[in-house]
Amino acid sequence: MAEKKLILVCNDDGITAPGIRNLIDVAREFGDVVVVAPDKPQSAMGHAITINATIRVNQLNSTDILEYACSGTPVDCIKLAVNKILKRKPDLLISGINHGSNASINVIYSGTMSAAMEGAMEGIPSIGFSLLDHSIDADFSASQHFARIIIRQALADKMPNGVCLNVNIPNTNKDLIKGIKVCRQARANWEEEFDERIDPNGKPYYWLTGVFRNFDDGLDTDIWALENNYVSIVPCQYDITAHSSLQHFKNWEQNV
């Protein structure tokens, strides 16, 4: 009989977030699950790792599967899981379900997606899931349904080397979602506004706020898919070389 699948679960909202609890429920249908996730919210931590401070790991006693709360970033969690906690390389890494969109440029800032990216760097098939709803009491039933479909496919198929998946789910009823679209990352950015306030000592401090601006009217983008009630899948790579620009810079080369 084939060995049971080993599935590593992480996120960036923290190990107690409803999103990861919902993802764990789905993961258990497919094999043995080990959770290594941050012990507190680590949203927007990107690919940060902890190199100038210590890391703590505590095994939780509250559940019947192996769960570890880690003091570090989402990427720290993956490194710890792969190098210290797991006995063998997992068959799949899933991260999320994130509370809020990681579509388009958000992928760059996302701890959830950086965990998936780190998995890909370790040669593990890796997927990040995100629901377009920030609220703590978001309804994850549609997300669970599509996570189940995509996890089944990922375990059956072979993922290309160096690639992980960025899956985003529209914030709507499952019956209104039209299907799954494979997309490219939309060209967009954040227009920041820094909310300036004055502390009790008369000194200024800032809160980062911003508005998302999509500049991309392509019909093949994740933003288009989500606005049209499709689940979006963007394959992402950690080779960030702008291969198409190599020629442009060739005349910058010099021999001295």
Added chain:
Amino acid sequence: MAEKKLILVCNDDGITAPGIRNLIDVAREFGDVVVVAPDKPQSAMGHAITINATIRVNQLNSTDILEYACSGTPVDCIKLAVNKILKRKPDLLISGINHGSNASINVIYSGTMSAAMEGAMEGIPSIGFSLLDHSIDADFSASQHFARIIIRQALADKMPNGVCLNVNIPNTNKDLIKGIKVCRQARANWEEEFDERIDPNGKPYYWLTGVFRNFDDGLDTDIWALENNYVSIVPCQYDITAHSSLQHFKNWEQNV
């Protein structure tokens, strides 16, 4: 007469690091310089931003140019500079000179390079510089020489949209450096080892350590260039879509 060039300088080692002081010296030869950099070391912060905490900014009085120390990450620094501090969009953003390599996969973890990437996302020509020497008393004279050549080229040329440059400089005498090579990011990773220690209360904690492993024997990589005493330039993009894998995943699409 043409307006003077405006150059924004950042790093991840902190505003007092020798690397950024050396880069500021070079930048001043080309125009007006504004420095917005972290008030403490922020190495390996990747593309992290500060969304659940406040940000402080303090203008330094110690120098004759505008310098701001920011409590946030390197990417926070760029967002603050562009949206709050600078009166107009800079002509160039330079980040570094980093104490240590950002070649190959290090680019993903690097706060120095994430600052440059954020610049590209804001439509600013952006370059990160790194010297392959971690030490606080590294010799930046070769780095200054090549930064000068590359900054001059960047101000004269037009950078492609959505692309920034990852420049790494070998740790050797300027006279031994053979020139500049435009490269792709080498395939490599870090093999982590977690150094486990016991605290005075008998509980374990960890330090992240690791060994860099290059798996790429291509002659067109940044690692090859650096090992052969060339300065490496890798054009990097923030569209991380694995375009060549879109077709692979097409059969994952479903309409429901």
